[in-house]
Amino acid sequence: MTDPLPWPAPSASGPVDAVVTVPGSKSLTNRWLVLAALAEGTSTLRRPLRSRDSERMVDALRALGVEVDDRDDQAWFVTPPVALHGDVDVDCGQAGTVMRFVPPVAALAAGPVRFDGHPTARLRPVGPVLEALRGLGADVEDGGRGTLPYTVDGRGGLRGGTVEIDASASSQFVSALLLAGARFEQGLLLRHTGASLPSLPHVEMTLQVLEQVGVRVHRPDQHSWRVEPGPVAAFDVVVEPDLSSAAPFLALAAVTGGTVTVRDWPTTTTQPGDGLRRILQGMGATTSLSPEGLLVQGAGDGRLTGVDLDLSAVGELTPVVAALATLADGPSRLRGIAHLRGHETDRLAALVTEIGRLGGRARETDDGLVVEPTGLSGALLRTYHDHRMAMFAAVVGAVVPGVEIEDVTTADKTFPDFHLAWAGAVATGRDAGDDRP
Numbered sequence: 001m002t003d004p005l006p007w008p009a010p011s012a013s014g015p016v017d018a019v020v021t022v023p024g025s026k027s028l029t030n031r032w033l034v035l036a037a038l039a040e041g042t043s044t045l046r047r048p049l050r051s052r053d054s055e056r057m058v059d060a061l062r063a064l065g066v067e068v069d070d071r072d073d074q075a076w077f078v079t080p081p082v083a084l085h086g087d088v089d090v091d092c093g094q095a096g097t098v099m100r101f102v103p104p105v106a107a108l109a110a111g112p113v114r115f116d117g118h119p120t121a122r123l124r125p126v127g128p129v130l131e132a133l134r135g136l137g138a139d140v141e142d143g144g145r146g147t148l149p150y151t152v153d154g155r156g157g158l159r160g161g162t163v164e165i166d167a168s169a170s171s172q173f174v175s176a177l178l179l180a181g182a183r184f185e186q187g188l189l190l191r192h193t194g195a196s197l198p199s200l201p202h203v204e205m206t207l208q209v210l211e212q213v214g215v216r217v218h219r220p221d222q223h224s225w226r227v228e229p230g231p232v233a234a235f236d237v238v239v240e241p242d243l244s245s246a247a248p249f250l251a252l253a254a255v256t257g258g259t260v261t262v263r264d265w266p267t268t269t270t271q272p273g274d275g276l277r278r279i280l281q282g283m284g285a286t287t288s289l290s291p292e293g294l295l296v297q298g299a300g301d302g303r304l305t306g307v308d309l310d311l312s313a314v315g316e317l318t319p320v321v322a323a324l325a326t327l328a329d330g331p332s333r334l335r336g337i338a339h340l341r342g343h344e345t346d347r348l349a350a351l352v353t354e355i356g357r358l359g360g361r362a363r364e365t366d367d368g369l370v371v372e373p374t375g376l377s378g379a380l381l382r383t384y385h386d387h388r389m390a391m392f393a394a395v396v397g398a399v400v401p402g403v404e405i406e407d408v409t410t411a412d413k414t415f416p417d418f419h420l421a422w423a424g425a426v427a428t429g430r431d432a433g434d435d436r437p
Helices: 026-038 052-063 096-106 119-123 127-135 172-181 200-212 243-256 272-282 312-326 338-342 347-357 387-397 408-413 418-426
Strands: 017-020 043-046 067-072 075-079 088-091 110-116 139-141 150-155 161-165 188-192 224-227 236-238 259-263 286-290 293-297 308-310 332-335 361-365 368-372
Touching: 017 243, 017 418, 026 043, 026 052, 026 075, 026 096, 026 172, 026 200, 052 067, 052 088, 052 096, 052 408, 088 096, 096 110, 096 127, 096 150, 096 172, 127 139, 127 150, 127 161, 127 172, 161 172, 172 188, 172 200, 172 224, 200 272, 200 312, 243 259, 243 272, 243 293, 243 312, 243 387, 243 418, 272 286, 272 312, 308 312, 312 332, 312 338, 312 347, 312 368, 312 387, 338 347, 347 361, 347 368, 347 387, 387 408, 387 418, 408 418
Parallel strands: 017 259, 043 236, 088 110, 161 188, 308 332
Antiparallel strands: 043 075, 067 075, 110 150, 139 150, 188 224, 259 293, 286 293, 332 368, 361 368
């Protein structure tokens, strides 16, 4: 199989004026799928995300015996089996939610469940989840690596009880155990022992969906969660649009001095992507929320202000924020994101490399990046099999002519046909002589 040809990133000829619809949230779609697999009865997911990550989750659950009727993109119907199946293989692809959320479910199956994935996924940490499952009574074999491949040998149930983990590398370690905790015989008392917990909004998201399906979760203290054993109620939910996938489109308004509206933006949400509103305002754009959606208006000249930001709660926005920082008129410091070194790629190293490829200046710090804007020129940018790096390159390419993107379709991991939606939005840019209304 040959590598795809580089994609010439479209450059806006002037301020854009676009209205965009983004697909459903990956984070919510995959959480709802896990809960549906553990529920009592058939559940319905409306407007879910169909992407490589969510398809990997569907395939994993089907391997365990869960029936997923996804023939209609607007509504998926999920029916759990009487008993989860063992002696099966799960291909995680690059999906962190699959390699971390499914093992606790697999511990409830009868027989071994073997996990593996993309070569890049074998570098991502899973050890705290696997070690926690051992402490809760499961048999897990990972060769002492704490990464893929590994096997969870289920016995048809799990004792549960009290366990401590260090989730400093990923909040998904906490969410993975909380999602399945109600199905453990003794429930779950989970204590986080690390110095920090990144992407805390994703834990709040997990707690919110658990509450919606009747699972009782208590907080003994700031670093502990108690999940009571009990049933998971079947449900019928509408999946919110993916606000992190909306980030590059909102950034497009800021970098071109134009306007972008993202339809159906929720008035309240636990999605970290909502944090981009505050970030854009700090860089000189304006935002307003209406029944139509979220509108972002860039400064008339497309000028962006450098920032000093703690992104620990919204780390997934870092590549798009780094693109904005690269195009700003002053230096920026992005902090609290050391954990991004363990994502689809080492995102901090990748961003420094690709900014340098453009002629820009960036350097790593212990917990983030410093970006010092300078003159930029077109270049072929790598994506590292990372959807967020493709989005970084697209934002820069909207105002720096001559940018090409290696394997832009890697963005399909969470935003199917991203490059087509992006080209359409950029094409709304108008030059000074354009008299269209």
